[in-house]
Amino acid sequence: MNKMLIVTNNNKVYEKHKENRDVLFLEKATHLEVLEKTRDLVHKGVRLLSHPIAGSLKPNQTPYRSILLEKPAHYGDSENQMIPILDIESLRLIENSIELTKRILAVKSIPQWPSKIEEDFKTVDLSIIDNAIN
Amino acid sequence: MKLELGKIKIKDVQFGDVTKVEGNVLYVNAKEIETLVLEDERLISAKVELAKPGESVRIAPVKDVIEPRVKVSGNGGIFPGVISKVQEVGNGRTHALVGANVITCGKIVGFQEGIIDMSGPAAKYCPFCSTYNVCIVIEPAEGLDTHDYEAAGRLAGLKAAARIGEAGRNITPDEVMSYETKPLQEQIKQYPNLPKVGYIHMLQSQGLLHDTYYYGVDAKVMLPTVMYPTEMMDGAIVSGNCVAPCDKVTTFHHLNNPVVEELYKRHGKDLNFVGVILTNENVFLADKERSSDMVAKLAEYMGLDGVLITEEGYGNPDTDLMMNCKKVSQKGIKVVLITDEFPGRDGKSQSLADAVDEADALVSCGNGNVIINFPPMDRVIGTLDYVETMIGGYEGSLKPDGSIEAELQIIIASTIANGYNCLAARGY
Amino acid sequence: MVKEIERAGIPVVHMCTVVPISLTIGANRIVPAVGIPYPLGNPLLGEEGSFKIRMKLVKKALKALETEVDGQTVFE
Amino acid sequence: MEKKRVVHYINNFFAGIGGEEKADIPPESRPGRIGPGMALAEVLGDKYEVVGTVICGDSYFGENIEVAQEKLLSMIGDFKPDAFVAGPAFNAGRYGVACGTIARAVEQKFSIPVITGMYEENPGVDMFKKDLYIIRTGNSAADMRVAMPKIGALLKRMMEGEEILSPEAEGYIPRGIRVNYFADQNGAARGVEMLVKKMAGEAYVTEYPMPVFDRVDPQPAVKNIKKARIAVVTSGGIVPQGNPDRIESSSATKYGIYSIEGMDMMSPNDFMTIHGGYDRAFVTENPNLVVPLDALRQLEREGEIGELVNYFVTTTGTGTSIGNAKGFGEQFSKKLVEDKVDAVILTST
Numbered sequence: 001m002n003k004m005l006i007v008t009n010n011n012k013v014y015e016k017h018k019e020n021r022d023v024l025f026l027e028k029a030t031h032l033e034v035l036e037k038t039r040d041l042v043h044k045g046v047r048l049l050s051h052p053i054a055g056s057l058k059p060n061q062t063p064y065r066s067i068l069l070e071k072p073a074h075y076g077d078s079e080n081q082m083i084p085i086l087d088i089e090s091l092r093l094i095e096n097s098i099e100l101t102k103r104i105l106a107v108k109s110i111p112q113w114p115s116k117i118e119e120d121f122k123t124v125d126l127s128i129i130d131n132a133i134n
Numbered sequence: 135m136k137l138e139l140g141k142i143k144i145k146d147v148q149f150g151d152v153t154k155v156e157g158n159v160l161y162v163n164a165k166e167i168e169t170l171v172l173e174d175e176r177l178i179s180a181k182v183e184l185a186k187p188g189e190s191v192r193i194a195p196v197k198d199v200i201e202p203r204v205k206v207s208g209n210g211g212i213f214p215g216v217i218s219k220v221q222e223v224g225n226g227r228t229h230a231l232v233g234a235n236v237i238t239c240g241k242i243v244g245f246q247e248g249i250i251d252m253s254g255p256a257a258k259y260c261p262f263c264s265t266y267n268v269c270i271v272i273e274p275a276e277g278l279d280t281h282d283y284e285a286a287g288r289l290a291g292l293k294a295a296a297r298i299g300e301a302g303r304n305i306t307p308d309e310v311m312s313y314e315t316k317p318l319q320e321q322i323k324q325y326p327n328l329p330k331v332g333y334i335h336m337l338q339s340q341g342l343l344h345d346t347y348y349y350g351v352d353a354k355v356m357l358p359t360v361m362y363p364t365e366m367m368d369g370a371i372v373s374g375n376c377v378a379p380c381d382k383v384t385t386f387h388h389l390n391n392p393v394v395e396e397l398y399k400r401h402g403k404d405l406n407f408v409g410v411i412l413t414n415e416n417v418f419l420a421d422k423e424r425s426s427d428m429v430a431k432l433a434e435y436m437g438l439d440g441v442l443i444t445e446e447g448y449g450n451p452d453t454d455l456m457m458n459c460k461k462v463s464q465k466g467i468k469v470v471l472i473t474d475e476f477p478g479r480d481g482k483s484q485s486l487a488d489a490v491d492e493a494d495a496l497v498s499c500g501n502g503n504v505i506i507n508f509p510p511m512d513r514v515i516g517t518l519d520y521v522e523t524m525i526g527g528y529e530g531s532l533k534p535d536g537s538i539e540a541e542l543q544i545i546i547a548s549t550i551a552n553g554y555n556c557l558a559a560r561g562y
Numbered sequence: 563m564v565k566e567i568e569r570a571g572i573p574v575v576h577m578c579t580v581v582p583i584s585l586t587i588g589a590n591r592i593v594p595a596v597g598i599p600y601p602l603g604n605p606l607l608g609e610e611g612s613f614k615i616r617m618k619l620v621k622k623a624l625k626a627l628e629t630e631v632d633g634q635t636v637f638e
Numbered sequence: 639m640e641k642k643r644v645v646h647y648i649n650n651f652f653a654g655i656g657g658e659e660k661a662d663i664p665p666e667s668r669p670g671r672i673g674p675g676m677a678l679a680e681v682l683g684d685k686y687e688v689v690g691t692v693i694c695g696d697s698y699f700g701e702n703i704e705v706a707q708e709k710l711l712s713m714i715g716d717f718k719p720d721a722f723v724a725g726p727a728f729n730a731g732r733y734g735v736a737c738g739t740i741a742r743a744v745e746q747k748f749s750i751p752v753i754t755g756m757y758e759e760n761p762g763v764d765m766f767k768k769d770l771y772i773i774r775t776g777n778s779a780a781d782m783r784v785a786m787p788k789i790g791a792l793l794k795r796m797m798e799g800e801e802i803l804s805p806e807a808e809g810y811i812p813r814g815i816r817v818n819y820f821a822d823q824n825g826a827a828r829g830v831e832m833l834v835k836k837m838a839g840e841a842y843v844t845e846y847p848m849p850v851f852d853r854v855d856p857q858p859a860v861k862n863i864k865k866a867r868i869a870v871v872t873s874g875g876i877v878p879q880g881n882p883d884r885i886e887s888s889s890a891t892k893y894g895i896y897s898i899e900g901m902d903m904m905s906p907n908d909f910m911t912i913h914g915g916y917d918r919a920f921v922t923e924n925p926n927l928v929v930p931l932d933a934l935r936q937l938e939r940e941g942e943i944g945e946l947v948n949y950f951v952t953t954t955g956t957g958t959s960i961g962n963a964k965g966f967g968e969q970f971s972k973k974l975v976e977d978k979v980d981a982v983i984l985t986s987t
Binding site for chain 2: 768802804805812813814815816817818819820821822823824825826827828829830832833834836837838842844845846847848849
């Protein structure tokens with residue numbers, strides 16, 4: 001059974017979905033690191049379900065990013081680990097997204113935000129990923 | 135479906151004790167508008183200020199820009215499903231106060247942004263520097279959930295614009311334009327040997343602060359559908375998006391869609407404008423697959439020869455734009471895309487976040503990363519607290535003297551991807 | 563790079579993990595590899611199993627070099 | 639009014655020192671103008687003076703880029719230049735790459751106007767068009783009379799700080815840089831016009847061309863693989879431990895040639911991966927996953943292949959830096975041909 005996987009650095013997403021979903025919570029990760037971790041998973045055959053740079057908030061603005069993925073069958077249990085089939089569409093999207101994110105970050109890194117605004121970012125990120133989940 | 139649009143040319147805006155239009159001057163009773171807006175207890179303050187072309191005035195952060203309109207005859211009312219009740223619009227007669235706009239601004243969320251300058255170098259990039267603007271500076275109540283903030287801000291502008299629009303109900307318009315699109319079969323018969331053209335209109339629908347509403351329905355939960363172009367002119371589509379300033383499609387732009395305008399201009403001459411296919415730009419990849427399949431099916435089902443496609447936003451929506459382009463082209467239908475570009479400040483990087491071979495005909499609405507400097511303005515409507523943290527702004531954008539150095543992205547609708555402006559980019 | 567080698571007069575086989583990219587950049591002889599983090603082998607099967615896969619792929623690459631092609635060919 | 643000081647870069651051939659046999663001469667500097675420098679001085683006119691010429695052999699430059707660049711920059715600095723002209727190189731590949739490299743270095747170091755000229759097929763074009771103005775020339779020196787006046791004219795406009803117009807107007811090769819302007823019609827009008835033309839099958843010009851990849855015909859097959867000399871090239875970013883040549887972790891601007899003489903496999907103690915584009919754990923543990931030396935050596939012993947060249951060529955490639963990859967390919971392919979390589983195995987992640 002293909003299982004859903006959420007990769008996120010947003011504790012609001014983790015708290016909300018950790019019971020009923022497989023959540024990879026990268027607490028200290030930056031926006032870019034979440035994308036790079038997602039890429040490594042895609043290289044191992046995991047498929048993207050949500051667009052990695054969804055939302056108009058730019059990577060040098062919001063520190064939070066949540067991405068929805070789908071693990072292929074037998075993922076992780078090493079005995080009958082099949083050679084994972086690379087999902088070309090997922091690869092293209094995640095590589096494009098990383099390249100775009102690096103270019104935007106080169107212009108300006110993420111400023112230090114007052115906590116109120118950080119909460120708004122978390123809420124928006126949560127809403128975007130929730131749209132993808134249900 | 136036939137609509138007569140009566141254009142009442144507004145040449146000035148003044149405060150007055152009665153909201154009315156007299157001799158092409160719009161008078162606004164500030165108190166009345168503020169009380170109307172404050173009926174929504176989610177807002178604790180609302181202040182009306184006027185901004186006229188050429189004045190040294192800066193408006194920020196901008197939530198939406200709405201042209202005041204009123205339905206004089208035909209069924210339904212302006213902004214069906216949001217302000218008026220749900221009823222099909224787009225026929226009969228509507229009056230518009232052309233040259234006047236309602237602009238909602240003020241803090242809703244920290245990063246929501248967008249600037250309008252009424253004069254100076256930044257003015258030429260924004261259509262609203264040359265309109266008479268009734269600005270409503272709103273302040274949401276403390277501790278509200280972000281969804282409530284956004285809804286309160288959105289409704290405030292639409293309510294005010296509908297109320298001010300009423301002032302044009304009994305005024306004889308300076309000019310009346312009539313637009314007609316017949317049901318598909320009749321429309322094809324009317325001009326049998328002209329190429330059948332459709333407009334694929336993609337609505338921003340990625341989530342909170344990124345949404346658009348069609349007859350009150352959030353585009354995110356909508357399946358692609360067909361609509362008459364004139365429905366847009368009565369506000370069937372309203373904007374709920376207030377994040378990316380430069381490619382924000384304001385409610386003004388939904389009412390005055392440039393592609394619809396241009397297609398009607400040539401309708402019956404060298405093309406047959408048969409209708410609009412409305413679709414969305416969701417985050418879930420399966421939604422993108424489903425929506426683009428349906429868009430291509432509708433285009434084929436309508437027997438179109440050619441389509442124009444426009445998107446709102448950048449990055450994620452580029453994927454939908456390219457999927458629509460590929461699938462419609464593969465049905466043998468000719469496709470032209472209109473979009474803006476983000477090739478970096480030096481203009482050397484990839485302009486689009488996605489690309490397909492079929493995208494061989496594209497119109498550019500300009501590079502949003504270009505750095506521009508604009509001087510301080512004497513008066514600020516709203517607040518400049520967040521300039522440096524806006525998209526396009528950065529550390530040091532807001533200079534001590536109040537001048538701003540930022541990417542063009544920070545100016546509302548400066549590179550709007552539906553072809554409203556004349557700004558473009560070319561390869562050097 | 564693959565095109566410049568071919569233009570210089572030397573036949574080249576491209577062992578790559580993402581075949582569509584290889585086709586786009588113009589390789590004429592393509593051998594699909596295993597995976598991006600482990601192109602020529604699969605360490606999850608242990609060193610011995612991984613080496614077997616590598617040898618199979620390299621032999622397929624040599625076979626491709628010995629095969630006449632008149633256009634872009636993927637050797638499955 | 640003091641004349642503007644211009645320095646000119648040319649190679650061994652254009653300096654009249656000699657052809658291919660003199661391509662290995664190190665950098666040298668001469669006062670005044672030499673060879674094509676005469677034509678340059680003429681087109682620049684009396685407000686400018688070609689105060690010095692710096693020369694370097696194409697092979698020397700290609701094989702010692704860092705050293706040549708440093709020496710040339712100091713020689714150029716001595717002339718206190720206000721502007722710098724390299725070439726034109728027409729269709730000479732290594733000379734074009736040298737002109738581009740030194741011109742970009744001069745601009746970065748002295749931030750003065752720089753310009754060069756090349757034939758559009760020159761590999762230097764893709765490598766440097768985004769950084770420099772490259773005047774479009776014919777494919778041989780016969781075009782000097784036409785090319786040099788264009789170089790002089792554009793350089794003068796740059797010196798006077800005049801606005802540089804379109805590639806067509808100024809004669810330079812389109813650099814692929816997106817520049818804003820205000821069209822006379824809005825985007826919607828231009829879009830509908832383009833659609834009407836496209837539907838009618840008439841010609842139209844897209845405002846944003848999609849990247850297009852040219853094709854090359856395949857080489858004939860290797861006659862006898864058991865006799866063939868084979869080389870391995872990789873874009874997987876495998877380099878000796880410590881990355882001596884500091885090759886970048888993505889879209890590298892240089893490549894490396896490293897020895898595998900006497901090695902039976904790619905040992906993790908000798909080699910590492912610097913590629914930034916994937917989870918490096920597996921390849922760090924076993925570099926043979928990218929450069930299959932263990933398998934190839936075994937095939938060599940079994941006589942399945944003739945022999946393996948005693949070096950491999952490496953860089954880090956990602957889809958975007960097509961310009962650089964093209965330049966590398968041209969350069970190291972020359973070495974592979976010289977070493978009589980019969981076939982290449984190219985691996986990438």
